[in-house]
Amino acid sequence: MKHPLLSLDIDSQHRAYREGRLTPADLIDEVLARIAAQPDRHEWIRVLDRDALMTHAARLDGESPDTLPLYGIPFAIKDNIDLAGVPTTAACPAFTYTPERSAFVVERLIEAGALPIGKTNLDQFATGLVGTRSPYGACANAFNPAYISGGSSSGSAVTVATGVVSFSLGTDTAGSGRVPAAFNNLIGVKPTRGLLSASGVVPACRSLDTVSIFALTVPDAERVLAVTATFDTHDAYARPRPLTTHGFDPTRFRFGVPRAEQLQFFGNAEAERLFHEAVAHLETLGGTRVEIDFAPFLDAARLLYEGPWVTERYLATQPLIDEAPGELLAVTRGIIGGGAAPLATDCFRAQYRLMDYRRQAEAAWQAVDVLVTPTAGTIYTIAQVNADPVRLNSNLGYYTNFMNLLDLAALAVPAGFQADGLPFGITLIAPAFGDAALLPLGERFQYASVETQGATAHPVPAPRPVTGPAPGHLRVAVCGAHMQGLPLNHQLTERGARLVAKTRTSPHYRFYALAGGPPWRPGLVRDAGGQAIEVEVWELPAAHFGSFVDSIPAPLGIGRVELADGSRVAGFLCEPHGVADAREITHLGGWRAYLAQIASGPN
Numbered sequence: 001m002k003h004p005l006l007s008l009d010i011d012s013q014h015r016a017y018r019e020g021r022l023t024p025a026d027l028i029d030e031v032l033a034r035i036a037a038q039p040d041r042h043e044w045i046r047v048l049d050r051d052a053l054m055t056h057a058a059r060l061d062g063e064s065p066d067t068l069p070l071y072g073i074p075f076a077i078k079d080n081i082d083l084a085g086v087p088t089t090a091a092c093p094a095f096t097y098t099p100e101r102s103a104f105v106v107e108r109l110i111e112a113g114a115l116p117i118g119k120t121n122l123d124q125f126a127t128g129l130v131g132t133r134s135p136y137g138a139c140a141n142a143f144n145p146a147y148i149s150g151g152s153s154s155g156s157a158v159t160v161a162t163g164v165v166s167f168s169l170g171t172d173t174a175g176s177g178r179v180p181a182a183f184n185n186l187i188g189v190k191p192t193r194g195l196l197s198a199s200g201v202v203p204a205c206r207s208l209d210t211v212s213i214f215a216l217t218v219p220d221a222e223r224v225l226a227v228t229a230t231f232d233t234h235d236a237y238a239r240p241r242p243l244t245t246h247g248f249d250p251t252r253f254r255f256g257v258p259r260a261e262q263l264q265f266f267g268n269a270e271a272e273r274l275f276h277e278a279v280a281h282l283e284t285l286g287g288t289r290v291e292i293d294f295a296p297f298l299d300a301a302r303l304l305y306e307g308p309w310v311t312e313r314y315l316a317t318q319p320l321i322d323e324a325p326g327e328l329l330a331v332t333r334g335i336i337g338g339g340a341a342p343l344a345t346d347c348f349r350a351q352y353r354l355m356d357y358r359r360q361a362e363a364a365w366q367a368v369d370v371l372v373t374p375t376a377g378t379i380y381t382i383a384q385v386n387a388d389p390v391r392l393n394s395n396l397g398y399y400t401n402f403m404n405l406l407d408l409a410a411l412a413v414p415a416g417f418q419a420d421g422l423p424f425g426i427t428l429i430a431p432a433f434g435d436a437a438l439l440p441l442g443e444r445f446q447y448a449s450v451e452t453q454g455a456t457a458h459p460v461p462a463p464r465p466v467t468g469p470a471p472g473h474l475r476v477a478v479c480g481a482h483m484q485g486l487p488l489n490h491q492l493t494e495r496g497a498r499l500v501a502k503t504r505t506s507p508h509y510r511f512y513a514l515a516g517g518p519p520w521r522p523g524l525v526r527d528a529g530g531q532a533i534e535v536e537v538w539e540l541p542a543a544h545f546g547s548f549v550d551s552i553p554a555p556l557g558i559g560r561v562e563l564a565d566g567s568r569v570a571g572f573l574c575e576p577h578g579v580a581d582a583r584e585i586t587h588l589g590g591w592r593a594y595l596a597q598i599a600s601g602p603n
Helices: 010-018 024-037 050-058 104-111 154-161 179-183 218-228 269-284 295-306 310-323 330-340 344-366 382-387 389-396 435-449 542-550 591-599
Strands: 044-047 074-078 115-120 167-171 187-190 211-215 253-258 287-292 370-374 408-417 423-431 473-478 498-504 509-513 522-526 534-541 556-562 568-574
Touching: 010 218, 024 044, 024 050, 024 074, 024 115, 044 154, 050 115, 074 154, 104 115, 104 167, 104 218, 115 154, 154 167, 154 179, 154 211, 167 218, 179 187, 179 408, 179 423, 187 218, 187 435, 211 218, 218 408, 218 435, 269 287, 269 370, 269 408, 269 423, 269 435, 295 344, 310 330, 330 389, 370 435, 382 389, 408 435, 423 435, 473 542, 522 568, 534 542, 534 591
Parallel strands: 074 115, 074 167, 253 287, 253 370, 473 568
Antiparallel strands: 044 115, 167 211, 187 211, 187 408, 370 423, 408 423, 473 534, 498 534, 509 522, 556 568
16 A cells, blocks of 8 residues: 555645645545455445556546645445446345436535545434445444444444545435434434435435435535535425525534433443543533433434334335235334324324424523434444344434424534443534534544544544634624623624624724713724723624614714734724713723713712
């Protein structure tokens, strides 16, 4: 192998490309060599031959990492997602077809420069969380082959964890993009339903499915998400990203955890220990722990397989299961076959119950910014799952089955290792379209919790500095009665604003107490002969920024205020004519000092 020490995180590869140490052809040979050198864990169904891979590499001629965001980056595709000219099996040979066109998300990735390496193993028809339900073999864990890799996106996770590809595509209906991430020390992105197109994806439950992403690091996952999260008008279930989305400060946040009696680890004391350590880590990262009632989430989860949604799985495979049921694995056939029984009345009754649970679950978001659970409460050996396939699979879905039913976004993040060396992970959860808000916290948490990427020896890179507002939010500097604890602060807090920083302006401002009315109106004026003035920076949802600005009386307005660190942020400024009759208080350095002075009496 020419590049045996190359880390396949995207930054490392792009650095090697820019420095001339690597070409896409080199990369392909390196990937093929790694596949050949590693034990067969039954992670692949089909690897493209070298000629086909070189054809993909040839498309990159004349391009570079500066022109294509995923230039020369290898990825794997779960074999229920189409790659043009390559058979799609859904882990059922009798179902096989060869698509003429790639899935929408695969097309986006190839256009961005990524190199498809092959199709990966899965639980048949994406039905399972174990990775053992495949005629192509049980996919073994990247750390210990006696243990399950998690499913249904088993092969996709293992190919990334073992350092063969940089990222992979899975799908996630009930946890298939998260459980394998936890069991293989990976980042797993479970996007909001409809954010990624499902065109060219074999459906499991079409109304609930989403394509998912496995990556070695959060920045890698973020790049892939940015490329794939493109609205597809041809997918009836696709949804455009709204202009404003859920966000929070990843250095100062409230996180919800289930009540102690609602946590379940299925007898695994190591997993329980690691979850409590994860909670402590989040507190050191700036989080405030809040217990929430997890009951509506659990109630919704039970609907997935106990309710009529299994009928969607039956619809997706009906011709095969009706005409040739023996072509399906027995456990898969038993689960999907149950979908023929529910009536229309059962469907509507379950929909009504789900809406009740969704409304109850919404209460959590009034108290927290992000919800945190174990990704899975325990892990099993392949032998254990084979001996009790349905019950143990159900245990693995305890923290995952509710997610798409309740329309939530999730990020699975590594959270350390059990004493036996097997990985453990947690999941960060946000309301729909809060996907981007989870990434900075996930990046900080991964670095604080584990040292290496997947099952490789390559270190997790230090997190990038947290800068700028949360997605869908704006920041504003206030210098008077809108500051914390003062009379107009409610105009910020009632709009969901949060204090980000207490700081000062650059030393280029004059400060005034404006004439007339109560002492609520300061005037901040840019002046090279001024000094630094105390301010607070607040972050509020962009959707409420307009109504906040509309409440500001003349001669005040919103401009750009320069802070002590040289950055600029929206903030209160006063028109020059407004200070004609005002009292200058620049020398006091801030509004609180002025209030303290007038409270002490005339001077």
